[in-house]
Amino acid sequence: MSRTPPHITDHALIRYLERVVGLDLSAHRRAIADRVANAVALGASAVVSEGFKYMLTDSAVTTVRRAHSERRLPAWQEGRCPDCRRRPGERHAPTCSSCGDVS
């Protein structure tokens, strides 16, 4: 019996996230497209959005990495509302599912 740990391909991992975990990958694909649309139209090779750098080749997004080398927490871990992304002490956005101030 082999003790080699199984290798999970990126394709298998994506299908797992989509079909087993239930992530709506098409919604995330649209979110990425919205973030990079202007940069693609301008012929940019990369765009930074909310601390992440989206690498572009022609109209394709080839990878996403942190914009800065130091470890940076995602916005929701910095106390921001995960829905409207407003900071602690600010009011939630009118379209946010939470009410009152962000704590």
Ligand SMILES: [Zn+2]
């Ligand atoms: Zn909110």
